Amino acid sequence: MTLSDPVLRLAADLVAIDSRSTLSNIPLADRIERELAGFEVERLDYTDPAGVAKRVLVAHKGPKGGHALSGHMDTVPATGWESDPWAPRLDAQGMLHGLGSVDMKGQVAAAILAARAAPADVPATLLITADEETTKQGAALIAKESRLAGSLGLKGIVVAEPTSLVPVRGHRSHVAFTATAHGVQAHSSTGKGVNANWKLLPFLAAMRKVHDELRSNPALQDTEYDPPFSDFNLVIDNHGTAVNVTVARATAAIKFRYSAKVDPAPVLRAVRDAARDAGLDLDERHEGTPPELPADHPLVALAARITGRAPRTAPYGTDASALQALAPCVILGPGDMAQAHTPREFVRAQDLLDAVPLFGRLLAAGAA
Template structure:
């Protein structure tokens, strides 16, 4: 099985499935592994026009657990080596998506194939919009027929059960200008309108880090993420900026009321003539330590449950069944140009996932 596991993980890494691209080649490769499963395909087209496919696969009777992972990856920013090499050296699988999360997806598939009753929930667009998970939560008949008691989201956690994590609100602030040669004085640079809004956003960033009423000590770090990315859409330095965009990802846990942050961003946009859009994912998932799914995961993994500062598809999939996040490898190399996962960790995950499915 370990050879089959490494070959499958390697083959998935070698397929480019960055979120802006179609993931159907990955979905086809996965379907080829699932002989004997009933498979439900749910297709959609993303906002950029890419064809997407999510899968639900099931065999055995109802009332069991599902294993879940996503097929998309982040962009290949910063990679000097081939991101899709799937290189294996000294028992380590290297490549974009190796730990986040094609290696864990391969472990899920191998565990499901070795189990009499198993459900697989395989999404895409987890790294961007969570649209794939939402499609399954809203449309999957097979997931409902499976009458799932719980879902194991196999994101990398060093095989520690994660009982809760943050969800996000994505703010997109846009300022408009007039494009012209900057020497003529005829243009209007949109950055000058965006900067006052950003000053207020910076004040919120600092408040989140210093105001105990907006922090949750059950998480590390206790303060919410408020990450800013600015885009001038390729404008040259001798051209006035016609469009300036700021994107902010605000992550918050279940205990935190996001209303003060949302209202502050809306007020800042109104005051500075900036157009603001808001995109919400599901509410932050969080289960108590004594929840049966969390107790089972802790007993089988031999590790105490914890919380995590990031987000996963659990924010959407919790609409189907309670979720625990539990997977091989660590988040430390995810989203970096040296992403990797140990094959031994993947094999250990297969064993744990099999026990979860059979418990």
């Protein structure tokens, strides 16, 4: 097996373009657009919260209606990589290596090839987003502002993520909290500073109780998910402060992921109350309601029939949180999520080859 196959060659080309979420993705969007001859293409440009120029693409050919294939252009940072993350390599075992190979430039390449191959009487739509790994801003922009996507009357959206080609009918969404404590910076030996960490500690103690309650209280859990308890992950940052300097700013960032059957209100209330009691500034950003379809929903049933795999749920999040405003979403794609976000990221080349006709069958079924 070599990179001469169209889907592997395109996937390798996309991997070779650095599109970490902190960078502009416009060079990658331009490269993708070169693959879309014969499509009506809508470009939606925006500036992310850091002031970085971004672009999302909506492309369509054929009649209206049908299904859309969606994928994102951004990747996570290259943390821990010992080889060149943007040097795609196909090894002797048939694995395509590189940052974004499985999450999710291989997915995007397979979706593009499937849409391009769709017959003239089959509606074929591509929703190519940005900032999926951070804010979901690109998907939200498409859902809210895309003239083309909004005009098509889509029946469903296949959000391509590495699910080992098993249909995922629902997943969690998140609330991102950032609690900030302020102190006074000084040389720690002078006694004139105020260490913000001491202000943060009561809040952290309260958050530990929330974390433990989520894992021990069945009323806050969802047995249709693995694990059944909601994620409540904490990251503490002193923003580079040296050990001989009192901390002027300390932040506690928490990502709370919950499924559709879990009421987030008690957690929201506990975080807000603890931040207020500790005198902290609190920022919270909501990803959107958790997308979840019943197992017998027509789109889920179709995906299960075409793949021959029973649908399941997933603990992570995807652009479906935003794109569900356009049409029902199922998450489905080649590759193993266990390889995503690692410094040895790869995707099995055969999985990408298999995904192209599978995506094509899903598009064809949308014409019925």
